Amino acid sequence: MGGRFGRRFAAMAERRPFVCHGLSLSLGSTDPLDMALLADIRNFLRQYDVRCYTEHLSYCSDSGHLYDLMPIPFTEEAIKHVSGRIARVQDFLGQRIGIENVSYYAAPSAEMSEQVFLKAVLEEADCDLLLDVNNVYVNGINHRYDPYDFIGGLPGERICYLHVAGHYDEAEDLKVDTHGADVIEPVWQLLKHTYGRFGAVPTLLERDFNFPPLATLLGEVDQIRTLQSGFAVPEKSPTAARV
Numbered sequence: 637m638g639g640r641f642g643r644r645f646a647a648m649a650e651r652r653p654f655v656c657h658g659l660s661l662s663l664g665s666t667d668p669l670d671m672a673l674l675a676d677i678r679n680f681l682r683q684y685d686v687r688c689y690t691e692h693l694s695y696c697s698d699s700g701h702l703y704d705l706m707p708i709p710f711t712e713e714a715i716k717h718v719s720g721r722i723a724r725v726q727d728f729l730g731q732r733i734g735i736e737n738v739s740y741y742a743a744p745s746a747e748m749s750e751q752v753f754l755k756a757v758l759e760e761a762d763c764d765l766l767l768d769v770n771n772v773y774v775n776g777i778n779h780r781y782d783p784y785d786f787i788g789g790l791p792g793e794r795i796c797y798l799h800v801a802g803h804y805d806e807a808e809d810l811k812v813d814t815h816g817a818d819v820i821e822p823v824w825q826l827l828k829h830t831y832g833r834f835g836a837v838p839t840l841l842e843r844d845f846n847f848p849p850l851a852t853l854l855g856e857v858d859q860i861r862t863l864q865s866g867f868a869v870p871e872k873s874p875t876a877a878r879v
Contacts, residue, residue: 664695739813
């Protein structure tokens with residue numbers, strides 16, 4: 637990335653701390669890690685002094701990209717597999733990464749709950765967590781678990797930041813994570829509960845399409861600030877920690 641846009645990006649990176657979020661690392665795949673991509677990521681993180689790099693706890697490749705985030709089976713074998721890959725990524729990058737809990741619509745060969753699986757991967761890989769609050773809400777409805785209990789059982793010391801977004805109501809018992817709608821009131825309430833549990837953790841509002849007027853988006857950002865205002869900022873954030 638060079639030229640005028642590269643210069644403008646570099647100027648912004650000097651003024652504000654940046655985080656990076658990936659879509660293509662395919663941590664849960666059985667394909668080899670894409671070392672060329674990782675080398676580019678490492679160079680980018682260092683060039684712009686990026687505060688935090690995160691990826692999805694999923695896979696998106698099988699001898700080629702699938703262009704979707706597929707669920708990793710909740711099994712002991714998968715814990716060992718994906719944790720080893722995360723550890724190799726962290727060693728190569730020279731810093732911790734955060735993994736995001738993803739929305740999923742099937743749980744093939746599950747031997748344990750999503751929460752148990754997620755916590756085991758975090759512990760085994762010794763990595764951080766990008767907690768997507770909307771994904772917890774969506775998964776709670778689709779897979780019939782209590783989202784408040786799910787969040788209450790997570791290790792708060794590993795949370796680097798939060799995501800919140802809107803979703804699509806396919807049916808009463810089927811919600812689809814789209815990032816294409818306004819955040820609904822039950823998700824706002826779950827976000828408030830998350831702040832109450834872990835403090836005013838930095839939060840990203842996701843919106844990928846069906847963009848409303850800017851004032852509407854800024855209104856949602858203000859809602860995040862309002863919910864955060866009643867809680868203390870966590871004393872220690874893992875986002876700047878290095879291996």
